[in-house]
Amino acid sequence: MAEDDKKDVQIMEFPVNTEGTPDFSPTGAGISDDSPSPKKGRNNLLYVAVGIIGIVIVISAIYVSGAITGFAVTDVNGDYISSTQAGDDAIVFVNEFLLENGGATLISIEEESGLYKINTDIDGQEVPIYSTKDGKYIILPQGFIDVEEFRDSMEGLEDQPEPVGEEVPKSDKPVVNVFVMSYCPYGLQMQKAMLPVMSLLGDKADININFVHYIMHGLKEVEENNRQYCIQKEQPDLLIDYLECFVQSDDTGKCQSDVGIDTEQLDSCLDDLEGEFAPTQTFEDSSENYPPYPVDAALSNQYGVRGSPTLVINGKTMSVQRSPEAIKSAVCDAFNTPPEECNTTLSSNPAAPSIGPLEGGSASATAATCG
Numbered sequence: 001m002a003e004d005d006k007k008d009v010q011i012m013e014f015p016v017n018t019e020g021t022p023d024f025s026p027t028g029a030g031i032s033d034d035s036p037s038p039k040k041g042r043n044n045l046l047y048v049a050v051g052i053i054g055i056v057i058v059i060s061a062i063y064v065s066g067a068i069t070g071f072a073v074t075d076v077n078g079d080y081i082s083s084t085q086a087g088d089d090a091i092v093f094v095n096e097f098l099l100e101n102g103g104a105t106l107i108s109i110e111e112e113s114g115l116y117k118i119n120t121d122i123d124g125q126e127v128p129i130y131s132t133k134d135g136k137y138i139i140l141p142q143g144f145i146d147v148e149e150f151r152d153s154m155e156g157l158e159d160q161p162e163p164v165g166e167e168v169p170k171s172d173k174p175v176v177n178v179f180v181m182s183y184c185p186y187g188l189q190m191q192k193a194m195l196p197v198m199s200l201l202g203d204k205a206d207i208n209i210n211f212v213h214y215i216m217h218g219l220k221e222v223e224e225n226n227r228q229y230c231i232q233k234e235q236p237d238l239l240i241d242y243l244e245c246f247v248q249s250d251d252t253g254k255c256q257s258d259v260g261i262d263t264e265q266l267d268s269c270l271d272d273l274e275g276e277f278a279p280t281q282t283f284e285d286s287s288e289n290y291p292p293y294p295v296d297a298a299l300s301n302q303y304g305v306r307g308s309p310t311l312v313i314n315g316k317t318m319s320v321q322r323s324p325e326a327i328k329s330a331v332c333d334a335f336n337t338p339p340e341e342c343n344t345t346l347s348s349n350p351a352a353p354s355i356g357p358l359e360g361g362s363a364s365a366t367a368a369t370c371g
Contacts, residue, residue, distance in 0.1 A: 092368070116131045186308060191247050193324050211293055213305065226274075229295055
């Protein structure tokens with residue numbers, strides 16, 4: 001880069017208003033004094049913020065200035081996260097904080113100039129976002145976002161919408177199908193929110209963990225889908241305990257041991273599953289960006305599932321806040337005569353997306369999916 005060009009290159013941090021909230025108002029797409037919610041107008045933010053010229057300027061500025069500590073291009077400690085994790089984290093962040101109704105989905109991830117380039121689909125448009133390899137910063141043309149500081153600044157400011165009220169077909173014993181990808185951040189969020197409901201209602205409702213008919217998170221997702229399918233089928237009394245461990249730790253070996261999974265029975269089921277549906281072989285043979293997952297494909301296609309998670313109650317696809325109380329209310333509304341357990345109040349706190357703590361999510365991420 002020529003010396004004259006360097007003079008015009010700046011790295012601009014988002015200013016902070018008097019409430020300590022990042023202020024996007026210079027772009028006309030963020031928080032202003034009369035904005036009732038910090039998410040007002042954010043659908044415009046990424047369209048204003050992402051453009052290839054601006055991205056190149058920011059990346060060039062990182063190299064020229066060398067002024068930002070913690071960027072992966074200068075990280076000598078190798079404290080990196082995987083590209084998959086960076087992509088998932090970026091999608092979660094964008095959907096929670098930068099888009100009004102979520103909706104960003106992952107297309108692909110590649111390395112560029114020492115950063116992760118995360119290609120996303122937002123309302124049918126391909127939008128590139130950059131992340132440092134340690135996951136600490138997301139880079140937009142106006143500047144960079146310190147993810148942790150941004151999350152802290154937004155804590156407690158978002159409106160908590162009421163669960164979506166929809167007419168649910170009723171039955172004596174509602175059938176609930178929760179379609180997920182086992183490594184989708186939002187599938188994990190839904191599973192976390194479902195666990196207290198499954199524990200509360202027991203066999204009063206027929207609640208099933210099912211799987212979307214395609215894979216977005218590699219072979220590990222095929223393998224974990226298979227495990228959860230078999231535990232639910234062969235050792236259903238241990239499913240809730242296993243899931244509660246897995247969604248927080250991502251350590252299937254420890255979780256199986258801690259909850260007492262019969263590994264011989266599990267291995268036998270996995271062999272039978274491979275013989276019947278060939279999910280692993282299907283994944284390995286596929287040349288598609290999102291390889292098919294055949295195990296629950298018939299049911300997934302029957303309900304028109306197009307992403308993880310998808311909640312279906314008595315055959316009707318539902319959209320509810322991903323909190324235990326909201327999901328419990330939706331399921332209890334589907335009883336002809338709700339059982340006494342429906343009078344129990346569960347937590348209204350949204351579950352957290354991704355592997356990790358059970359709570360701590362954003363109510364605004366209700367519409368966010370993988371797929």
